Amino acid sequence: MVKEALGVARIYTCNSLMEPILRGEDLHLSFHGIHAIQGVDVDVAPDEIFGIIGPNGAGKTSVLNCINGFYHPQRGRIIFEGQDISRMPPHTRAHLGIARTFQNIALYPGMTVLDNIMTGRVIRMRSGVLACGVYRGPAEREQVRHRRIVEEIIDFLEIEFARDHRVADLAYGIQKKVELGRALAMDPKLLILDEPMAGMSMDEKADMARYVLELKEVRRLPMILIEHDMGVVMDLCDRIMVMDYGRKIAEGSPAEVQRNPDVIRAYIGEAVPV
Amino acid sequence: MAVRPAGDFKITYPQDMALLDTAFNRWGFLLLVGALVLAPAWLGNYIFLLTTIGVFAIGATGLALLTGFTGQISLGHAAFMAIGAYASALLTGGWGLPFLLSLPLAGIIAFLFGAAVALPSLRIKGLYLAIATLAFQFLTEYTIIHAAGQGLGAISVRAPRIGPWVMRSEVQFYYVLLAVWLASGIFAANLVRSRIGLALMAVRDRDYAAQVMGINLLYYKALAFGLSAFYAGIAGSLWAHYNRVITIEHFTLVTSIDYVAMIVMGGLTSVWGPHLGAAFVTALSQGLRIIAPLVITVLPAFAKIATPLREIVFGSILIALLIWEPGGLATLLRKLKRYVDLWPFSY
Ligand SMILES: Nc1ncnc2c1ncn2[C@@H]1O[C@H](COP(=O)(O)OP(=O)(O)OP(=O)(O)O)[C@@H](O)[C@H]1O
Ligand SMILES: [Mg+2]
Numbered sequence: 001m002v003k004e005a006l007g008v009a010r011i012y013t014c015n016s017l018m019e020p021i022l023r024g025e026d027l028h029l030s031f032h033g034i035h036a037i038q039g040v041d042v043d044v045a046p047d048e049i050f051g052i053i054g055p056n057g058a059g060k061t062s063v064l065n066c067i068n069g070f071y072h073p074q075r076g077r078i079i080f081e082g083q084d085i086s087r088m089p090p091h092t093r094a095h096l097g098i099a100r101t102f103q104n105i106a107l108y109p110g111m112t113v114l115d116n117i118m119t120g121r122v123i124r125m126r127s128g129v130l131a132c133g134v135y136r137g138p139a140e141r142e143q144v145r146h147r148r149i150v151e152e153i154i155d156f157l158e159i160e161f162a163r164d165h166r167v168a169d170l171a172y173g174i175q176k177k178v179e180l181g182r183a184l185a186m187d188p189k190l191l192i193l194d195e196p197m198a199g200m201s202m203d204e205k206a207d208m209a210r211y212v213l214e215l216k217e218v219r220r221l222p223m224i225l226i227e228h229d230m231g232v233v234m235d236l237c238d239r240i241m242v243m244d245y246g247r248k249i250a251e252g253s254p255a256e257v258q259r260n261p262d263v264i265r266a267y268i269g270e271a272v273p274v
Numbered sequence: 275m276a277v278r279p280a281g282d283f284k285i286t287y288p289q290d291m292a293l294l295d296t297a298f299n300r301w302g303f304l305l306l307v308g309a310l311v312l313a314p315a316w317l318g319n320y321i322f323l324l325t326t327i328g329v330f331a332i333g334a335t336g337l338a339l340l341t342g343f344t345g346q347i348s349l350g351h352a353a354f355m356a357i358g359a360y361a362s363a364l365l366t367g368g369w370g371l372p373f374l375l376s377l378p379l380a381g382i383i384a385f386l387f388g389a390a391v392a393l394p395s396l397r398i399k400g401l402y403l404a405i406a407t408l409a410f411q412f413l414t415e416y417t418i419i420h421a422a423g424q425g426l427g428a429i430s431v432r433a434p435r436i437g438p439w440v441m442r443s444e445v446q447f448y449y450v451l452l453a454v455w456l457a458s459g460i461f462a463a464n465l466v467r468s469r470i471g472l473a474l475m476a477v478r479d480r481d482y483a484a485q486v487m488g489i490n491l492l493y494y495k496a497l498a499f500g501l502s503a504f505y506a507g508i509a510g511s512l513w514a515h516y517n518r519v520i521t522i523e524h525f526t527l528v529t530s531i532d533y534v535a536m537i538v539m540g541g542l543t544s545v546w547g548p549h550l551g552a553a554f555v556t557a558l559s560q561g562l563r564i565i566a567p568l569v570i571t572v573l574p575a576f577a578k579i580a581t582p583l584r585e586i587v588f589g590s591i592l593i594a595l596l597i598w599e600p601g602g603l604a605t606l607l608r609k610l611k612r613y614v615d616l617w618p619f620s621y
Binding site: 068070089090091094095099100102106107108109110111115118119120121122123125127129132133134135139140142143144147148182186 | 291487489490
């Protein structure tokens, strides 16, 4: 039933009745002659999981890096909630509500799981240097308030047992969960996941898929998802963009994309699962 | 029959986030403060040792915030101490400001210099940053020597006064220092566990991930440099008013390197580290100063190593710690406490 309701929402986005939360227009990015992105347009609706797939080196991560501000495309614009963010540094975009995880885990290895996720709250806390140094009073109350939110995230991701462990000592799959938790702690308006399930066991993948769906259906959190596991992508995503050699070669619903002859050609040798 | 609970149970978040989170730690801290308050009674003339430790513990706390918690290396920490010392000497001497005002002002002036030095830290990292701070160290030494116009930047400093009360004795000075020492140590420990500390550690552990979490690298690096310089400035001001005559010799590269030794030996990522390190380095320096002449008289054959004895001993300890206990003295103590707690069992 929920699926049907979402199907309706999808029709609306296709008719562009809903303003996209994120729009990338005509993005071009090259590194010393390597054209990582060549004229890509992206639209992410405020209620969808938008997938990006493509072979290795297709430029998927580069698109994310343009969106969150690590790379500045040589041409094109990026609009987030109606505002041109093309020139903004990454930390400003984070304040606007863009959160992401990394293909190669980028946690803070020396800190505990709790502190890693707490750092996501730093932008939502207000205490200044003096209040923090005194601690008693406002800073402590704020810290407790945010600790509660972080504990909810820890519960949600079922990693209570790891709360006080240094993340460097944890298994890979758990680190991936912590990274999701850290991004969630920012209360993002758009969540970008770069291969959140890469290298995970089947069980861990199933957990991660469950979290992603719950975030979408309960929190109504729009997401961009890069993933190589086609089964996962086809199940989770509302719309998919396929990239190859820095270009968009197809876009549409999972079913449409799977039927597209260009996509099948790009994936030659790799059967696109139905 | 008294029943001891089988551990410390934390029921609320404030309890879990407390600085001194177990009864052992709370009582230990009270005992320590009590001992420091009573120290002048049984240390007598040796109170100067504790004063020295206190001053350098304050300075080292600043460097720990910068290097231990933010991951930025500095070989110019003594330069900020010099800036605080000379600023305070001029403010109280030339301008006649009271010590209680010149002390924080010295910190604030050093803070501004620190924040300015941080500007290149956005582009240069690691060893290159160390070299940049080294350049700042030499530049400061050079400027002070030339500005003072006379030998080695010697300048006399007024006895600290609070209102009409002039501090003349070592013990009086010690108590003022102790208050500043405690306050600055607690302030730093609070910073570390609050949102500021989280941001600094995020910058240390992975700067690009910190950016994605909305942490402005330039702001937090400048803040870390500024805070560390503030602590050095406070230490410098105290050191100036304690010594009553300062020269640049007090604040050379050797002092900067001593600071690095203190925080590494004490434990880079512990709020206790700089205090333990300052105590250890100060005690060791004084001890070696006594031992070195003895070595020469008793074992003339070893006279050659007696002169650089300090460097040899410090170097060996640093290397040994880096190999066997990178957590420094703070971690060693924690392990010792665990060992004693669990004795005679091994786990
Ligand atoms: N910082 C960089 N400097 C130089 N070249 C880069 C840089 N980042 C990406 N590239 C190049 O851009 C192209 C696209 O890389 P990108 O990481 O976006 O691919 P991807 O689709 O994410 O691949 P994968 O599936 O392997 O993660 C590659 O040829 C890559 O070598
Ligand atoms: Mg990639």
